[in-house]
Amino acid sequence: MAERAKRPTAIYTSIVLRRKGYKLGKTIGEGEFGKTKIASSTIHGTNVAIKIMDRKALPTQYTVKFLPRELAILLAVNHEHIVRVHEVIEGPGGMVYIVMELMATDLLARLGKVGGRLSEKQAKTYFIQIVSAVRHLHQNDIVHRDLKCENILLAAGNKAKVSDFGFSRYLSPELSKTFCGSLAYISPEVFLGAPYDPRKSDIWSLGVMLYIMVTGRKPYDDSVVARLDTAHRDPVTYQKNTVPGESCRAFIASILQYEVSDRPDIQQVAESTWLQPGGGGNVAAAQ
The missing domain is CATH 1.10.510.10 (Transferase(Phosphotransferase) domain 1)
Structure with a gap:
């Protein structure tokens, strides 16, 4: 367990997402609360965008108040002019992966x-x-x-x-x-x-x-x-x-x-x- 815990976050993320059918590519966006990477998907048969967030690195108010709202709303809304979220993956160690359709x-x-x-x-x-x-x-x-x-x-x-x-x-x-x-x-x-x-x-x-x-x-x-x-x-x-x-x-x-x-x-x-x-x-x- 100690050896596993020492794995770099990037490698750990790659392993978790690969098991879900996603292979990470380059970073296409980076903001205050996380970064977004392009990924190929065997599940969806096309490239997707994955927003990666580490709860441990986020402000407490955001993780307690805003993030739960965001995740609930993303999974609830369905409209042709709102970015489609395929799934939200809760990873070990407080990692969150939001899998979305890829836009240009x-x-x-x-x-x-x-x-x-x-x-x-x-x-x-x-x-x-x-x-x-x-x-x-x-x-x-x-x-x-x-x-x-x-x-x-x-x-x-x-x-x-x-x-x-x-x-x-x-x-x-x-x-x-x-x-x-x-x-x-x-x-x-x-x-x-x-x-x-x-x-x-x-x-x-x-x-x-x-x-x-x-x-x-x-x-x-x-x-x-x-x-x-x-x-x-x-x-x-x-x-x-x-x-x-x-x-x-x-x-x-x-x-x-x-x-x-x-x-x-x-x-x-x-x-x-x-x-x-x-x-x-x-x-x-x-x-």
């Missing part, structure tokens, strides 16, 4: 390859799919709380899928109090540390994402934290060379409402004029 890239990386921004037509194609996924979550009393471009994964055929449910949770009668998400995307109420409706916070993040998709820049400068609340209160502005159409600008403005009561819910976003065929650019709804 993420939205942030895609923006970097096309000059920083998308055409309105392409942005609408992706945004319809993202909204569809978030509507599914909200209808099932699930909130994401970390929507951002790098958490939208892309596959061939212009297909977008929401991923990374590390801060997700089921709704409860009480408002959320956890400060979570990325500074550039968080809503004003989260930034101020006030109890918040996480559904409306998700909506704000969607508005930020759409702005970035069509302009290639953030709507609010998050480099000076002290000025962020003031920036949130002001209408968004556009640089001359990145001004989207009038209907798109109106749609973004309708989402990025400082007052929570003025912000639409996900159903209202999905039914907005800009997202409909002919609403500022003809794009067929995602199938």
Whole structure:
């Protein structure tokens, strides 16, 4: 047992996953709570992505509070625009392996390859799919709380899928109090540390994402934290060379409402004029 315990974690992980039918390849992503590797799968007959986490290396609050929520939600959701999780493997020594479908890239990386921004037509194609996924979550009393471009994964055929449910949770009668998400995307109420409706916070993040998709820049400068609340209160502005159409600008403005009561819910976003065929650019709804 002592000799077995001394095996390097990487080798031990490889052995555990090989017994499950997975052969690990290169690392394709690395974040605060783990790394993701590509793997071939004899079970699924295709390559998959495996997120590898070591409970011992993670903050206690994350392992006790957030990780159990993430695993439960990942196994519960089933939607064409949410990354599919094949299985969650609990390994010895506190290791956790989340086996997911393999995607080609993420939205942030895609923006970097096309000059920083998308055409309105392409942005609408992706945004319809993202909204569809978030509507599914909200209808099932699930909130994401970390929507951002790098958490939208892309596959061939212009297909977008929401991923990374590390801060997700089921709704409860009480408002959320956890400060979570990325500074550039968080809503004003989260930034101020006030109890918040996480559904409306998700909506704000969607508005930020759409702005970035069509302009290639953030709507609010998050480099000076002290000025962020003031920036949130002001209408968004556009640089001359990145001004989207009038209907798109109106749609973004309708989402990025400082007052929570003025912000639409996900159903209202999905039914907005800009997202409909002919609403500022003809794009067929995602199938």
